[in-house]
Amino acid sequence: MQALEENQQRYTVSIFTEDKVGLLSRITAIFTRRKINVDSLTVSETENKGISRFTVVIRTTPDRIGVIVRQIEKQVEVLKAFYYSDEQIVYQELALYKMPTEAFAGSQVVEKIIRDNYARVITIEPEFIVIEKTGHEEETMKLFNELKPYGVLSFVRSGRIAIAKPMKLLKVHLEELENISAF
Amino acid sequence: MGMLLQEEAELSTAINSQTLMGECIMEKKGISGAEAVVLSLLAEGVECVFGYPGGAIMPVYDALYDYRDRLQHFLVRHEQGAAHAAQGYARVKRRAGVCMATSGPGATNLITGIADAMIDSTPIVCITGQVGKHLLGTDAFQETDVIGISMPITKWNYQVTRAEEIPEAIAKAFYIAQSGRPGPVLVDITKNAQTEIFDFQYRKCTKIRSYFPKRKVDLSAVERAAALINNAERPFMLIGHGVVLSGAQAEVKEMAEKAGIPVASTLLGLSAMSVHHPQYVGYLGMHGNYGPNVLTNECDVLIAVGMRFDDRVTGRLDGYAKQAKVIHIEIDPAEIDKNVKTEVAVVADAKEALQALLPLLEVKRYPEWMAKFKECDATEREKVILKDFAPTTSLPKMAEVIRMLSQMTQGKAIIATDVGQHQMMATRYYEFDEPYSNITSGGLGTMGFCLPAAIGAKIGCPDRQVVAVIGDGGFQMTLQELGVIMQYNIPVKILLLNNNFLGMVRQWQQLFFERRYSSVDIQNPDFVKLAESYYIPARRVDNREELGKALEEMLNSQSAYFLEVMVEKEDNVFPMVPSGASVAEIRLE
Numbered sequence: 218m219q220a221l222e223e224n225q226q227r228y229t230v231s232i233f234t235e236d237k238v239g240l241l242s243r244i245t246a247i248f249t250r251r252k253i254n255v256d257s258l259t260v261s262e263t264e265n266k267g268i269s270r271f272t273v274v275i276r277t278t279p280d281r282i283g284v285i286v287r288q289i290e291k292q293v294e295v296l297k298a299f300y301y302s303d304e305q306i307v308y309q310e311l312a313l314y315k316m317p318t319e320a321f322a323g324s325q326v327v328e329k330i331i332r333d334n335y336a337r338v339i340t341i342e343p344e345f346i347v348i349e350k351t352g353h354e355e356e357t358m359k360l361f362n363e364l365k366p367y368g369v370l371s372f373v374r375s376g377r378i379a380i381a382k383p384m385k386l387l388k389v390h391l392e393e394l395e396n397i398s399a400f
Numbered sequence: 401m402g403m404l405l406q407e408e409a410e411l412s413t414a415i416n417s418q419t420l421m422g423e424c425i426m427e428k429k430g431i432s433g434a435e436a437v438v439l440s441l442l443a444e445g446v447e448c449v450f451g452y453p454g455g456a457i458m459p460v461y462d463a464l465y466d467y468r469d470r471l472q473h474f475l476v477r478h479e480q481g482a483a484h485a486a487q488g489y490a491r492v493k494r495r496a497g498v499c500m501a502t503s504g505p506g507a508t509n510l511i512t513g514i515a516d517a518m519i520d521s522t523p524i525v526c527i528t529g530q531v532g533k534h535l536l537g538t539d540a541f542q543e544t545d546v547i548g549i550s551m552p553i554t555k556w557n558y559q560v561t562r563a564e565e566i567p568e569a570i571a572k573a574f575y576i577a578q579s580g581r582p583g584p585v586l587v588d589i590t591k592n593a594q595t596e597i598f599d600f601q602y603r604k605c606t607k608i609r610s611y612f613p614k615r616k617v618d619l620s621a622v623e624r625a626a627a628l629i630n631n632a633e634r635p636f637m638l639i640g641h642g643v644v645l646s647g648a649q650a651e652v653k654e655m656a657e658k659a660g661i662p663v664a665s666t667l668l669g670l671s672a673m674s675v676h677h678p679q680y681v682g683y684l685g686m687h688g689n690y691g692p693n694v695l696t697n698e699c700d701v702l703i704a705v706g707m708r709f710d711d712r713v714t715g716r717l718d719g720y721a722k723q724a725k726v727i728h729i730e731i732d733p734a735e736i737d738k739n740v741k742t743e744v745a746v747v748a749d750a751k752e753a754l755q756a757l758l759p760l761l762e763v764k765r766y767p768e769w770m771a772k773f774k775e776c777d778a779t780e781r782e783k784v785i786l787k788d789f790a791p792t793t794s795l796p797k798m799a800e801v802i803r804m805l806s807q808m809t810q811g812k813a814i815i816a817t818d819v820g821q822h823q824m825m826a827t828r829y830y831e832f833d834e835p836y837s838n839i840t841s842g843g844l845g846t847m848g849f850c851l852p853a854a855i856g857a858k859i860g861c862p863d864r865q866v867v868a869v870i871g872d873g874g875f876q877m878t879l880q881e882l883g884v885i886m887q888y889n890i891p892v893k894i895l896l897l898n899n900n901f902l903g904m905v906r907q908w909q910q911l912f913f914e915r916r917y918s919s920v921d922i923q924n925p926d927f928v929k930l931a932e933s934y935y936i937p938a939r940r941v942d943n944r945e946e947l948g949k950a951l952e953e954m955l956n957s958q959s960a961y962f963l964e965v966m967v968e969k970e971d972n973v974f975p976m977v978p979s980g981a982s983v984a985e986i987r988l989e
Contacts (some may be wrong), residue, residue, distance in 0.1 A: 234610065235418060235609070235610050238559075239547060239548075239551065239557075239559075242548060242551050243551050243552075246551060246552045250552065267418070283737070284734070284737070284738050287733055287734040287736075287738075288734050290733075290734070291732065291733070291734045293555065293556045293576055293608065293610065293611045294556075294610050294611075295610060296609070296610040394612050395612075397615050397616055397618070398612045398613075398614065398615055398616065399614045399615060399616045399749075399752075400606070400607050400613070400614070
């Protein structure tokens, strides 16, 4: 995990948008313009058809995060954007590890590592085995470090996905916006 | 609400449709996408377009030929001129200006104008041609990713690849450009979409699900604002471009008169309040008036209307109005607390917010507080203004020229300015007495803005005198647009203040770089001959005796006129808040 500079905090930004070409650039430009590195980013369709959710993890200061999120929300095709600290969300990442099949032969060490880390094997091929692990970055990295001596051929980690703890639904937020708006 | 809870996974019906369109207001069966572009513009009430043809936009130009009696096209000489002309037109006409360019270099040449329109909230609709859909991403001839390039400097942009998309894309473009906080939009249309045949129907866009351009006035916020203002001892009101855009000039005046509040304007707010109004105390910012700048740090309630606390207004933020409670009336929620923390934010259109606020305000007078502005004025007059009018050579000073122009036009002309010393002198000394009269590049500071913007303003407002006040540096960035003035007989008056220097940069080098004049000594052509080569009557004046007569001749000319005034070479603009200093550290000399 990237170190935090002074006054910086890690924020998870959830952005609900129309499913439109080019919005990804429009949103990332708001970060790049301020020289903010995006630590992770995932996009998927939400429970509402035609509406996408961007989940972006960035580091910035408490002063700036509100300003940045309002700039995102200002984009015509963005419905609503929220930002959260880690305590306000439930979040997960997914990691895949490709190991040589021979690492499992003749020893139960690797198997024990998988068991202890609550990971699972999802593919077995004559030459390699793919292990899957969900969790926080610290957890998926811990497994990586433990597997490393046995020869990790390839390792990939997804961006963070997150669900906010507050119970207010997106549509309620949007209705509130509707109610205070004049058209 | 009960029903909504049952259908938790679905959005409410009010926001179910992505885009709401009005009644069909125009239709025509079996037409090309190109003709649909032209008809869409006509359906939006567009009367003129500034543009330049080229390969990927040729079908649209072909369609324009059929409609040339209803939609006038002004052929600029460089696409940057088209964008600035559309801006000038939009500023005086209070509706979107339209510009058009081909793909590749045509589109990239628009970029400076689009960026200028973005930062100065000017509604323009840019239409660019694009290579055919099958060629996208192949590095085809004149293919440029203009959607990608223009993304950060447009309020919205969209690439059309099928003719059927054209009417809705253009309807959305106009709606987005002109609603809420206005701005530039760009519609990129692939060549195949221009030639495809389809049945055209035009509906205006009335709403977009994800777009909330304007809020209702929050009455509780207005009440809190009124309470602060009514209890203030030294209230101070700042007006910006938002006042001009929302047409809130009358409300500002009424508020100033009723509540006795002194009013200062930002660069882009100029002309929203007559400079002769007793409550008007001057102009803010780096080269603004002394009083409004220093007294910002003495007011107790600061009421900012339709402005965004640009760094040229605030100077160093930690030295800006720290003692004051700030009321920010602003249409764009992203501006609230961006630079200056507010006590009360009223996120609304300036006119609507002030209309709600006015009845809640008590009648007040602040004679001692107003007197402070007068004292500052006296200081500024003594230290700056007298010098600005005191000749040291036989050449006129910029301030003299502007004041004379101001008197001869009774402050009623539209003044377009470029960027630099002449801009600051023009905005300091032109006594604006008529709204919608100040056309300048504020946020972006675009040299080359003035001439094409003045052309657009004159086309938008043919009955008013339009004077392009311009420096010798900026003029040479877009002087090719003299060709437009020539070709279409546009009676723009061009007043070139020539000091044979890039004056503002030279001033900075004098003050902050030990007079190391690096690349500011500019060798100029014979501007009079240049103007004459475009068949524009032209004259050069290099003494104050001839100045009045020459200005008179320029203003009385029925055609365009080019007047070059040789001005004092090393004149400086004061007051000045040095970059990075606080407004209280404003320099008078």
